Structure formats: structure tokens, C-alpha cells
Amino acid sequence: xxxxxxxxxxxxxxxxxxxxxxxxxxxxxxxxxxxxxxxxxxxxxxxxxxxxxxxxxxxxxxxxxxxxxxxxxxxxxxxxxxxxxxxxxxxxxxxxxxxxxxxxxxxxxxxxxxxxxxxxxxxxxxxxxxxxxxxxxxxxxxxxxxxxxxxxxxxxxxxxxxxxxxxxxxxxxxxxxxxxxxxxxxxxxxxxxxxxxxxxxxxxxxxxxxxxxxxxxxxxxxxxxxxxxxxxxxxxxxxxxxxxxxxxxxxxxxxxxxxxxxxxxxxxxxxxxxxxxxxxxxxxxxxxxxxxxxxxxxxxxxxxxxxxxxxxxxxxxxxxxxxxxxxxxxxxxxxxxxxxxxxxxxxxxxxxxxxxxxxxxxxxxxxxxxxxxxxxxxxxxxxxxxxxxxxxxxxxxxxxxxxxxxxxxxxxxxxxxxxxxxxxxxxxxxxxxxxxxxxxxxxxxxxxxxxxxxxxxxxxxxxxxxxxxxxxxxxxxxxxxxxxxxxxxxxxxxxxxxxxxxxxxxxxxxxxxxxxxxxxx
Amino acid sequence: xxxxxxxxxxxxxxxxxxxxxxxxxxxxxxxxxxxxxxxxxxxxxxxxxxxxxxxxxxxxxxxxxxxxxxxxxxxxxxxxxxxxxxxxxxxxxxxxxxxxxxxxxxxxxxxxxxxxxxxxxxxxxxxxxxxxxxxxxxxxxxxxxxxxxxxxxxxxxxxxxxxxxxxxxxxxxxxxxxxxxxxxxxxxxxxxxxxxxxxxxxxxxxxxxxxxxxxxxxxxxxxxxxxxxxxxxxxxxxxxxxxxxxxxxxxxxxxxxxxxxxxxxxxxxxxxxxxxxxxxxxxxxxxxxxxxxxxxxxxxxxxxxxxxxxxxxxxxxxxxxxxxxxxxxxxxxxxxxxxxxxxxxxxxxxxxxxxxxxxxxxxxxxxxxxxxxxxxxxxxxxxxxxxxxxxxx
Ligand SMILES: Nc1ncnc2c1ncn2[C@@H]1O[C@H](COP(=O)(O)OP(=O)(O)OP(=O)(O)O)[C@@H](O)[C@H]1O
Ligand SMILES: [Mg+2]
Numbered sequence: 001x002x003x004x005x006x007x008x009x010x011x012x013x014x015x016x017x018x019x020x021x022x023x024x025x026x027x028x029x030x031x032x033x034x035x036x037x038x039x040x041x042x043x044x045x046x047x048x049x050x051x052x053x054x055x056x057x058x059x060x061x062x063x064x065x066x067x068x069x070x071x072x073x074x075x076x077x078x079x080x081x082x083x084x085x086x087x088x089x090x091x092x093x094x095x096x097x098x099x100x101x102x103x104x105x106x107x108x109x110x111x112x113x114x115x116x117x118x119x120x121x122x123x124x125x126x127x128x129x130x131x132x133x134x135x136x137x138x139x140x141x142x143x144x145x146x147x148x149x150x151x152x153x154x155x156x157x158x159x160x161x162x163x164x165x166x167x168x169x170x171x172x173x174x175x176x177x178x179x180x181x182x183x184x185x186x187x188x189x190x191x192x193x194x195x196x197x198x199x200x201x202x203x204x205x206x207x208x209x210x211x212x213x214x215x216x217x218x219x220x221x222x223x224x225x226x227x228x229x230x231x232x233x234x235x236x237x238x239x240x241x242x243x244x245x246x247x248x249x250x251x252x253x254x255x256x257x258x259x260x261x262x263x264x265x266x267x268x269x270x271x272x273x274x275x276x277x278x279x280x281x282x283x284x285x286x287x288x289x290x291x292x293x294x295x296x297x298x299x300x301x302x303x304x305x306x307x308x309x310x311x312x313x314x315x316x317x318x319x320x321x322x323x324x325x326x327x328x329x330x331x332x333x334x335x336x337x338x339x340x341x342x343x344x345x346x347x348x349x350x351x352x353x354x355x356x357x358x359x360x361x362x363x364x365x366x367x368x369x370x371x372x373x374x375x376x377x378x379x380x381x382x383x384x385x386x387x388x389x390x391x392x393x394x395x396x397x398x399x400x401x402x403x404x405x406x407x408x409x410x411x412x413x414x415x416x417x418x419x420x421x422x423x424x425x426x427x428x429x430x431x432x433x434x435x436x437x438x439x440x441x442x443x444x445x446x447x448x449x450x451x452x453x454x455x456x457x458x459x460x461x462x463x464x465x466x467x468x469x470x471x472x473x474x475x476x477x478x479x480x481x482x483x484x485x486x487x488x489x490x491x492x493x494x495x496x497x498x499x500x501x502x503x504x505x506x507x508x509x510x511x512x513x514x515x516x517x518x519x520x521x
Numbered sequence: 522x523x524x525x526x527x528x529x530x531x532x533x534x535x536x537x538x539x540x541x542x543x544x545x546x547x548x549x550x551x552x553x554x555x556x557x558x559x560x561x562x563x564x565x566x567x568x569x570x571x572x573x574x575x576x577x578x579x580x581x582x583x584x585x586x587x588x589x590x591x592x593x594x595x596x597x598x599x600x601x602x603x604x605x606x607x608x609x610x611x612x613x614x615x616x617x618x619x620x621x622x623x624x625x626x627x628x629x630x631x632x633x634x635x636x637x638x639x640x641x642x643x644x645x646x647x648x649x650x651x652x653x654x655x656x657x658x659x660x661x662x663x664x665x666x667x668x669x670x671x672x673x674x675x676x677x678x679x680x681x682x683x684x685x686x687x688x689x690x691x692x693x694x695x696x697x698x699x700x701x702x703x704x705x706x707x708x709x710x711x712x713x714x715x716x717x718x719x720x721x722x723x724x725x726x727x728x729x730x731x732x733x734x735x736x737x738x739x740x741x742x743x744x745x746x747x748x749x750x751x752x753x754x755x756x757x758x759x760x761x762x763x764x765x766x767x768x769x770x771x772x773x774x775x776x777x778x779x780x781x782x783x784x785x786x787x788x789x790x791x792x793x794x795x796x797x798x799x800x801x802x803x804x805x806x807x808x809x810x811x812x813x814x815x816x817x818x819x820x821x822x823x824x825x826x827x828x829x830x831x832x833x834x835x836x837x838x839x840x841x842x843x844x845x846x847x848x849x850x851x852x853x854x855x856x857x858x859x860x861x862x863x864x865x866x867x868x869x870x871x872x873x874x875x876x877x878x879x880x881x882x883x884x885x886x887x888x889x890x891x892x893x894x895x896x897x898x899x900x901x902x903x904x905x906x907x908x909x910x911x912x913x914x
Binding site for chain 2: 310311313333334335337338339344346351352353354355356357358362366367369370373379380381383384387388423
């Protein structure tokens with residue numbers, strides 16, 4: 001008999017109109033890393049929310065046995081007391097508080113009326129060391145990148161004396177190095193006896209670290225695989241999608257035309273630290289029918305570049321020139337950019353992309369409401385047309401939802417991403433910036449999105465794709481610019497491009513910069 | 522009409538309507554038991570409308586401000602006072618042509634709103650602070666203009682614009698006939714518009730609600746309209762201010778629920794950053810919200826001058842609270858992004874019924890305030906709890 005730390009039995013959870021979980025069971029052994037895989041909307045996050053008391057006992061059916069005891073958690077606080085800590089799909093740190101304050105939020109050191117700050121920061125530093133994060137605990141959260149924030153979340157969990165750690169897509173917004181670091185950390189904690197449950201769409205990571213994999217599909221657990229029986233990326237994907245995914249990237253014969261968009265000497269400064277340069281004399285060209293990749297490390301200025309080009313929605317003191325079809329244009333607001341058929345799909349769907357309390361319909365049509373006005377009238381919205389169009393884009397992006405009126409905030413993470421994509425497809429741009437388009441999207445759906453991208457460029461439009469997943473860039477792009485510290489470090493064609501070459505370019509550029517500094521000093 | 526202009530006929534909207542009906546019934550029972558007549562006495566219904574017209578007008582404007590992100594306007598009461606004072610000086614003291622005076626007053630409202638809107642939208646000073654300053658500034662100016670005195674009376678032709686009835690009062694007997702025929706015309710228009718929209722939907726192959734549900738809805742609304750018209754007809758006829766209200770409600774209901782700029786308000790309140798990146802000029806939206814609020818306050822001021830037949834230094838005191846309260850009772854979110862014109866109006870009526878019912882019962886004015894405070898709190902608590910319940914499934 002295995003030593004089970006957790007057994008969830010026959011869990012059923014319904015939302016109005018959706019059965020998110022249907023008689024799901026999960027068995028987690030003590031001291032293992034247990035992975036949960038499944039398509040978008042399969043119910044992974046919901047299952048973990050049931051476990052951690054986000055959905056209190058009584059709002060679901062079924063039984064949770066933890067450490068041999070029957071548990072009826074009423075709130076997150078209850079589950080945390082039992083040593084179960086969840087790190088949610090969307091990070092939940094307070095940006096304007098320091099790392100230390102965040103770490104002990106709700107778990108303050110000292111007495112209730114006298115917080116012991118020395119203890120707080122002292123302990124915080126210890127835990128930071130434990131997760132290998134080289135930052136002072138006084139640093140504000142907003143000043144560190146997502147990768148480091150993720151580590152802070154883990155340190156925060158450790159500070160709560162965690163015995164079962166749940167991570168919901170912890171690596172979705174991390175690059176490969178940061179992801180690897182995080183996974184190694186989990187493996188290390190495993191040696192010390194901690195149990196973790198990890199949800200991820202990056203199957204290679206699961207193959208790398210998991211001991212057992214449970215696969216969910218449409219709210220039911222369909223398979224459990226353990227490392228002893230042997231599994232690899234292929235078998236997991238197979239079990240998940242229900243078919244072989246032979247090719248990860250659809251093939252396309254590029255039909256590349258003349259330059260449609262050109263940027264010259266684009267320079268952008270940071271909106272709050274006015275002397276910090278974010279994009280430094282960037283020049284690039286985009287051709288008709290081309291998928292152009294922009295590669296680079298976190299903080300290289302890729303998002304900032306795209307946003308500043310999209311109607312100066314980021315940065316100050318912007319200088320440089322942009323040309324559409326050879327004619328110079330000045331795009332001062334996102335509205336002007338959209339009117340010139342440029343779109344930017346944000347990487348931050350919750351913060352910048354979607355209106356969570358609104359239904360799919362209003363989100364889909366928001367950027368181009370004038371396309372759904374009643375014929376002959378200037379501002380009256382045709383609700384029926386809006387619904388029809390929304391349905392079309394729901395189908396095109398393969399969004400899984402109970403109806404087109406479902407509130408976006410209630411969709412699963414991956415399906416929110418698809419709504420966001422649908423929104424910008426609805427705008428029918430000629431030039432589409434996609435910032436981390438497949439973040440949080442399952443393997444099967446990724447392929448569909450790649451196909452969609454191919455059909456867009458086949459119809460004579462152009463795409464600029466920013467991505468931290470290098471294989472995706474290498475597999476999809478006709479040309480790749482490598483960005484480093486706000487500058488273009490180099491340019492590679494599809495044939496030339498390899499992972500090593502990109503990394504070398506970044507490294508060389510950084511070195512060059514250091515030398516420059518040295519000679520100046 | 523109210524049901525028609527609801528943005529989405531959702532659970533929340535219906536709950537508020539239900540609350541209004543139950544409060545009315547409760548008062549009816551209590552008033553009957555106390556032997557003080559009836560809440561539904563024709564004279565009283567007429568009264569209810571005249572008394573609360575200004576709240577309804579301002580609640581509509583306040584809703585737009587709240588939609589942009591829970592922003593409120595504290596200055597509306599003072600604007601009522603200031604615009605009223607100007608109206609008094611122009612019309613009563615100088616004997617100016619009333620239509621010219623009205624246009625000047627409305628322009629003044631727009632100007633005051635643009636002044637505040639500029640600071641709020643383009644300089645991004647928090648609305649709370651700007652309108653708090655406006656509250657002091659405008660009342661101060663009003664008192665300077667009035668010199669601390671009351672101006673009255675207004676000429677008859679002015680009063681007639683806002684306080685008369687259709688048909689004119691000397692036309693006894695025709696009242697019931699006229700108000701019933703107005704109701705009948707409205708019902709016919711309503712039925713025809715529903716039928717056309719259904720036919721269009723079917724022809725284009727869009728989903729429609731079931732015929733039974735549609736018929737129930739139409740019958741209920743028509744029955745309500747006719748009952749209402751009968752009560753008014755039994756008193757003095759249709760209060761003319763009801764016509765103004767209907768126009769305002771229709772325009773703003775349509776604006777918020779069916780138009781592109783109306784959608785911008787919800788988008789901005791829901792997630793301003795996303796709205797900006799969708800090409801929406803949120804500064805313009807905010808500027809419009811506050812300019813429009815002051816414009817509607819100016820209309821309310823004209824209505825109040827006529828109703829009280831005077832312009833006084835204390836006019837409009839605490840009107841801002843009535844307007845804000847109506848919106849929140851009517852289900853607007855305190856964080857913005859959700860709420861309907863229909864809800865705000867029902868909220869305003871609910872407050873009006875509370876005032877009116879308690880007055881009939883002879884409850885002390887101080888207690889009335891306390892009760893209204895509790896109702897406001899209860900409405901918001903209810904809203905928050907029901908949202909929570911829906912979230913947990
Ligand atoms: N609060 C809610 N109200 C209504 N439906 C919900 C709610 N939360 C989740 N759902 C539905 O439950 C289903 C499962 O969602 P869940 O978030 O668990 O998916 P997931 O497996 O985590 O997907 P992803 O990989 O995209 O994150 C989805 O169909 C979603 O629409
Ligand atoms: Mg999820």
C-alpha cells in the first residue's frame with residue numbers, strides 16, 4: 001500500500017451552466033512531484049481550488065482525505081493551517097510592498113499590534129537564500145521581474161511551513177533558464193520530503209520532474225501514469241490530446257512580399273525613470289506575408305518596443321520614425337494604430353487585455369466596435385451582429401465556454417487567452433503584434449493557433465511574434481530579431497537560426513556593452 | 522420602459538425591481554393599517570413623480586460617472602443651487618425671456634462640468650477632490666449671487682414648463698382619457714417594436730427568446746403602463762415633468778445600452794488599461810461623464826426652481842447623496858463597470874417611496890434619514906453577497 005498524503009475522492013463541482021469537475025479522483029503519494037495535465041478548461045485549476053479551500057466545503061461534492069484525515073476546508077486559511085499552500089495561475093503579490101512584507105502578508109511576525117520588522121526581513125532573507133533568489137528582502141515587488149516574483153511566491157509558501165505545495169502553471173511566464181531553476185528547486189525540496197502538485201502545459205518540464213502524472217479531460221480524470229511504468233513527452237501528449245501530435249508546428253510555404261512596416265531609430269525612455277533608456281535606436285523591417293520573431297531575455301525591451309510602436313502606449317520621450325508601405329506615419333494613440341490596421345495583443349491578459357467582469361461578446365468586439373454598428377446608423381450597436389461575430393471567433397480560436405455570454409473572468413486561463421486572440425483577430429489587422437500568444441495554452445490548442453497564424457500571413461498580412469519559448473520562434477518565424485538590453489543585437493533567417501546562435505548573440509551584445517562601459521570609465 | 526432599457530436583464534436588475542415592489546407593498550399595508558389612506562392614491566403617485574424628478578435626472582448622470590470606475594460627483598447639489606440662483610436672477614430679477622434664460626443656464630451647467638471634467642480627466646486629479654472643491658466653490662458663488670436671500674416667485678409661463686399637467690388643469694374630465702390614450706399609444710409602439718425586432722431576428726437566423734416569455738413580458742409591461750396612466754388620469758393628468766423624464770431616460774438608456782460610446786463607459790470601468798489598448802480615449806470618456814453630470818444637474822436645477830417656485834441659498838443641499846445612493850441601490854458597482862440606467866431609476870424611486878411612505882406614516886424626519894442609510898447599506902451588502910455566491914457556484 002502506498003503512503004498517500006492526499007486522496008481526493010469523487011469530486012464534482014458545478015458552476016451555473018458548467019460541470020467543471022465530474023467525479024474526479026486524485027491520489028498523491030507522500031514526497032512525490034505529482035503533475036496534472038489536461039487541455040484548457042479541463043478543470044485543473046478548479047480541482048486545485050477545491051483542494052485549497054478557495055471553493056469552501058459544501059460548494060462541491062466529494063471527499064478530501066489529507067494525511068489520513070477527512071478535511072472540510074472552509075477557506076484558504078484552513079488549508080494553509082494544514083500545510084497546503086497554493087500558488088495561483090495568476091501571481092498574487094502586492095506590487096508596492098517589499099518582498100519581505102509580501103512574504104509575511106497574513107502571517108505577520110511579532111505580535112498582532114507590534115510587527116517585528118527585524119524578524120520579518122531577517123527570516124525573509126533566509127527563505128530567499130533557500131530559493132536561490134539574490135535580492136534584498138526590502139526590494140519592492142514591482143521592481144523585480146516575473147521570474148523572481150515566482151520565486152518569491154515559493155519562498156512565501158515555504159515561510160508558511162508548507163507540506164503540500166500546489167503550483168498552477170508556475171512557469172507559464174518564465175523563460176527556459178528560470179523555469180529550469182524553479183523545477184530544480186522543486187526536485188531539491190522533494191529530497192527534503194516535500195510533496196508538490198504542479199500544473200503545466202509545458203510537457204517537457206513535466207517529463208523532466210514529475211513522478212506521477214494525472215490527466216484530466218473535460219472535467220474527468222482519465223489516466224494516471226507513473227515514472228516507474230515509464231512515460232515521456234510523447235506518451236503524455238498522446239494521453240492528453242487523445243491522438244498523436246507528430247508535428248509541433250504546421251508547415252507553410254512562405255509567400256513573402258515587399259516591406260509593409262519599417263521602424264527607424266526607435267528610441268523609448270522609461271515612463272517613470274526618465275533617464276532609463278528602454279529601446280535604443282531600434283530599426284527593423286517587416287514584410288508582407290511574414291512571421292517575424294523577436295527573441296530576447298526577460299527585460300530585453302521586446303514588450304516595450306511593441307507597445308510603444310502601438311500608438312505610444314508605453315514610454316516617454318519617444319523618438320524615431322515608422323513607415324507603413326513606405327509612407328511615414330505618426331501613431332500617437334492606440335486608436336490611431338488600430339485605424340492604421342496595427343494591432344497589439346498583450347502578454348498580460350488580465351492587466352491589459354481583457355475586461356474580466358464582462359462577457360466574451362463585449363471583450364471580442366471592444367477594439368472595433370464600429371464594425372458592428374447597425375447599417376445606416378453611426379453609433380447604434382447591432383447586438384445580433386455582435387453575437388454572430390463573437391460566435392465566429394469563438395469557433396475560430398477554439399474557445400471552450402458555456403456560451404458567448406459567459407463572463408471572461410470565469411473562463412479557464414487558456415481560454416481567456418483565446419478570447420484575447422479572438423479580440424485582435426476581429427480587428428482584422430494587417431500588422432499583428434503577438435506578445436507571448438501561446439502563454440498558458442495547451443499543446444493541442446497551440447498547434448491550432450499556429451495554424452491560425454499561418455492562415456493569417458497566407459492571406460497577405462504580417463505578424464510580429466514575441467515569445468520566450470525559443471522552439472516556438474524557431475519553428476514558426478521566417479526571420480528573427482534578437483533583442484538585448486533595448487537594442488537589436490542581430491538578425492537571423494529561419495535557416496540560420498538556432499538556439500545557440502541566439503544565445504551567443506545576446507551574450508556578445510551584453511559583453512560589448514560592458515566593454516563600452518569599461519572604456520568609458 | 523424600464524425593463525427595455527436594462528443593459529442585460531440579469532438577476533440583479535430583477536432583484537432590485539422586486540425590492541421596489543415589496544417595499545411599496547409593505548408601505549401600502551402599513552399605511553392602510555394606520556388608516557392614512559393609500560400609497561397608491563392617485564394624488565400620491567402624482568406627488569411621488571413631482572417630488573423625485575430631480576433625483577432621477579441626477580441619478581442618470583451620476584451613473585455615468587460611477588461607471589467610469591466608481592467615481593462620484595459631490596458637487597451636483599451645489600450646481601443645482603448655483604444654476605438655480607442664476608435662473609432666479611435672470612428670470613425673476615431681470616425678467617429675461619425664459620427660453621433664453623434656460624439656454625444660458627444649461628450652458629452654464631456644461632461650463633461648470635467642463636471645468637471640473639478638465640481637471641479630472643486631463644490632469645487626473647482625483648474626482649473626489651475636484652468635486653469636493655466644486656461643492657464648496659459653487660455653493661459659495663451661489664450665495665454671493667443670491668446675497669443670502671431667496672428669489673421668488675417665478676413667472677407662470679416658466680412654472681408651466683415643469684409643473685403643469687397634460688391636459689391643462691381647466692380641462693376637467695378629459696384627463697383620464699388623455700393619459701389612457703398616451704399609455705395606449707406607448708403600448709402599441711412598444712409591441713410593434715418588439716415584434717419587428719423579433720421578425721428581424723428570425724429572418725436573420727439569430728436566437729430569439731421563447732414566444733411565451735416575450736408575450737408575458739409585453740403583457741406585464743403594458744398592464745403596468747395602463748395601470749399607472751389610470752392612476753395619473755384620476756388625479757390631474759400626466760405631470761409634464763414625466764415627459765421630460767421619459768425623454769432623458771430614453772436617451773440615456775439607449776446611449777448606455779446600445780451605442781458605441783456607451784460601451785466605452787463599461788469598458789473603462791471594467792479595466793481602464795485594456796480599454797486604452799483597445800483604442801478608447803478614456804480621458805474623453807471621463808471628461809464627458811463629468812460635463813454631462815453638470816449638464817443634467819442644471820436641468821435638475823430648473824426643475825427644482827419651478828417646483829419650489831423659488832431659488833434659495835440652501836437649494837440642492839445633500840442632493841449628491843440622493844443621486845449617489847440611487848445608483849448604488851440600483852445595483853451599480855462601487856468599482857465601476859457595471860450598473861444600468863434602469864437600475865439607477867429604480868433606486869431613485871425606491872428612495873422616493875421610502876421618503877413618501879414614511880412621511881405619510883408621520884415618521885420623524887431624522888428617523889427617515891436613518892432608515893435611508895440602512896437601506897443603502899443593505900442594498901450594497903446584498904449586491905456583494907450575491908456576487909460572492911455566484912462566484913462560488
Ligand atoms: N467561477 C466560474 N464560473 C463558471 N465557470 C467556471 C468558473 N471557474 C471555472 N469555470 C469553468 O470550469 C471549467 C474548468 O476551468 P479550469 O480553470 O479549472 O480549467 P483549467 O484546466 O485550469 O484550464 P487552463 O489550462 O486553461 O488553465 C472551464 O470550462 C471554466 O469555464
Ligand atoms: Mg488553469
